[in-house]
Amino acid sequence: MGGTFLATNPYKGTRDFYPEDMRLRNWFFSKMRDVVEQYGYEEYGGPILESFDLYAAKSGQELVNEQIYHFEDKGNRRLAIRPEMTPTVARMVASRINELAFPLRWYSIANLMRYERPQKGRLREHWQLNVDVFGEEGIHADFEILSLIVDLMQAFGADGGMYNLRISNRRFFNDVMREVLKAAPEQIHVISKAVDKRSKISEEEYRNWLADSGISPEQVAQLDKVFASSFEELCACLPADSRGVAELQGLFSLLEETGFNSFCEFDFSVLRGFDYYTGTVFEVFDTSPENRRSLFGGGRYDDLIGLFSKQAVSGIGFGFGDVTFQDFLQIHNLIPADLAATGEVMIATFEDTPYREYARLSSELRSAGIANNIYLDVSAKMKKQLTYAERKGFPVVVFLGRQEIEDGAVVIKHMARREQETVSRGEYLEKLRGWLKS
Ligand code: HAM
Secondary structure (H helix, E strand, O other): OOOOOOOOOOOOOOOOOOHHHHHHHHHHHHHHHHHHHHOOOEEOOOOOEEEOHHHHOOOOHHHHHHHOOEEEOOOOOEEEEOOOOHHHHHHHHHHOOOOOOOOEEEEEEEEEEOOOOOEOOEOOEEEEEEEEEEOOOOHHHHHHHHHHHHHHHHHOOOOOOOEEEEEEEHHHHHHHHHHHOOOOHHHHHHHHHHHHHHHHOOHHHHHHHHHHOOOOHHHHHHHHHHHOOOHHHHHHOOOOOOHHHHHHHHHHHHHHHOOHHHHEEEOOOOOOOOOOOOOEEEEEEEOOOOOOOOOEEEEEEOOOHHHOOOOOOOEEEEEEEHHHHHHHHHHOOOOOHHHHOOOOEEEEOOOOOOHHHHHHHHHHHHHOOOOEEEOOOOOOOHHHHHHHHHHHOOOEEEEOOHHHHHHOEEEEEEOOOOEEEEEEOOOHHHHHHHHHHO
């Protein structure tokens, strides 16, 4: 023998999904689908490869310079593996802008790749549920998206004490920077980047970032004051016609009137890294200190469709990642124990019984809607077959030997109760269903 073998581990920051992992992922994504579809959202999909330019325009420097996987294809086109879904959906909406009926409510579940340093809550490949509304500028769409998030969390049994939804508004932030700090537009951009990163860097790095980017010591002092101010105090510094103030006030009063406000809070430091956000922005965090990265985030983007079309169509939505959410479910004990079940029935086999009888029985069970496996090696000892059934978690095993065929019967065994019965072929399906239900 000798020689070197290939590595069995997947590429750094990506995961293999063994059947038990798929069961978990399918379980939570199908629950999410149910909630989102109840709100009338329709599913869309897109390609994994996109033109690099799609992200270069508005996704923000960090994503474009550091996190995008990109390459040239054989026709010299510069391509990127999608690091997020929003530019794809904006492109798709723009491409059919005259045919679509707005407001649109769309969702997708897609895998994305980002070249990040793998760490708790951050990998290089993750899956994201994206939910977006297009063509409605008013805060009713913002409210719908936020209430949908609360319903999504409730569908998993998450109560308000397990997470918090922090909300702000880019227009409001810009107004405060302009009116209070007297910041120029380029300075506002720099400050927003530093504030967005503040929780991930040291206080010294944050202050150096501001100073090195030309933010004066007086402005930094004002910024500190701004962070120590309440929402009402900040509103009082802004002109009466501030759109940011109106949007935030309108949104919070709707959330209050509907009782959703107990899950939501205003947080001036929420900005989001992408350059395309223009209005409401929000992030959802686990309250457990073990899971520090955001569960999901999103916001309103007014100008993204404008990259592709003269017509302006505003969008608002969020991306909900599977990595931090899985941690959240585990930390709060929200994963049901019975996700482990595989097929419902195993058919044990005997060497002296014609194999066609097993094929018929298996087909009969499938027609009755009962998933089943035939034990393929008919020469295997019954002990071995039953050990396999136990390891795979089959709740019921069906035996069919020469005697049962002669008698027009089968033997069924309830694995957990260690109980077994001979039942006629006419009655066994009903009995089995009863057992499987219990
Ligand atoms: P994002 O904040 O970059 O937003 O990602 C949304 C969520 O995806 C995060 O809160 C996190 O749960 C998850 N996520 C992001 N990167 C990673 C990673 N490297 N590993 C694991 N999970 C990750 C967006 O992508 C926006 N396009 C969302 C959006 C939709 N905005 C409007 N519509």
